[in-house]
Amino acid sequence: MAAPDGAPQKTFLVFGGTGQTGQHFVRQALGQGHRVRALARNPDKFAFAHADLEVIRGSITEHPDLDALLGGVDFVVSMLGDAEAQRERRINDGFVRQLVPAMRRQGVSRFLYQAGGLSAPPDRALSPVLRLVRSTVARGYDGQHRDNEAVMRYLTEDAADIEWMVHRAGIGSDGPSKGVLRRSQKAISIATFQDCAAYNLRTVMDADAVHTCDVSSYRAPGPRGASAG
Numbered sequence: 001m002a003a004p005d006g007a008p009q010k011t012f013l014v015f016g017g018t019g020q021t022g023q024h025f026v027r028q029a030l031g032q033g034h035r036v037r038a039l040a041r042n043p044d045k046f047a048f049a050h051a052d053l054e055v056i057r058g059s060i061t062e063h064p065d066l067d068a069l070l071g072g073v074d075f076v077v078s079m080l081g082d083a084e085a086q087r088e089r090r091i092n093d094g095f096v097r098q099l100v101p102a103m104r105r106q107g108v109s110r111f112l113y114q115a116g117g118l119s120a121p122p123d124r125a126l127s128p129v130l131r132l133v134r135s136t137v138a139r140g141y142d143g144q145h146r147d148n149e150a151v152m153r154y155l156t157e158d159a160a161d162i163e164w165m166v167h168r169a170g171i172g173s174d175g176p177s178k179g180v181l182r183r184s185q186k187a188i189s190i191a192t193f194q195d196c197a198a199y200n201l202r203t204v205m206d207a208d209a210v211h212t213c214d215v216s217s218y219r220a221p222g223p224r225g226a227s228a229g
Ligand SMILES: NC(=O)c1ccc[n+]([C@@H]2O[C@H](COP(=O)([O-])OP(=O)(O)OC[C@H]3O[C@@H](n4cnc5c(N)ncnc54)[C@H](OP(=O)(O)O)[C@@H]3O)[C@@H](O)[C@H]2O)c1
Pocket: 015, 016, 017, 018, 019, 020, 021, 022, 039, 040, 041, 042, 045, 058, 059, 060, 061, 079, 080, 081, 082, 114, 115, 116, 117, 144, 148, 168, 169, 170, 171, 172
């Protein structure tokens, strides 16, 4: 079957689909004619029904049947977060360590994980400015960033066979679109949730993004390719 624009219809398994980025992602994927399967603690948070939306009730911390969830799936996207729980436990890291082996078992390879621009990638320290922001105005999210960093380390060190990519998003509001976000190693924009969702949808289907932990920027890549490869 094909999506309305003629592209083949794909099936996305979404974690965090009821969240601020996730709700936009689910609407956009369905709007492009794709199928979405979402694990949600509170399925009622989806304010709409759609013939191509399948919602399964469950929590990532309560051992969902990942093999069943992954059946027939093309792309896996995580926009998970629970800042309060992540102060105490690395719940996303624990979950991704269950998800990746299940992806291997089910032959599903492509995985996008949304982290934050203040989460440092494994091979680079944050700039002094971002370190300052993280330790002051954003300090309530430090546990979330530590969890995201543990996920990036695990993917880098133990999941080279999986086509993973991490979006280190910078998000400021749920306002209207401010433009198209592009992948970048350094130039981070303060984006809107819907633009981050659109970026996730495009990027998970982009083979060039595999094995990157990039940020996203509204700026066009410079002449020497500011956009990461
Ligand atoms: N918000 C920002 O400003 C921002 C900025 C930059 C980066 N990020 C990154 O992007 C990620 C997503 O952010 P967001 O603001 O879109 O998320 P959000 O609105 O906080 O939503 C998080 C999603 O994760 C789900 N979730 C949490 N714990 C779960 C569990 N145990 N089982 C199943 N689902 C669970 C939530 O489900 P419920 O609906 O059931 O709670 C919700 O769908 C964050 O983790 C962060 O690393 C966020």
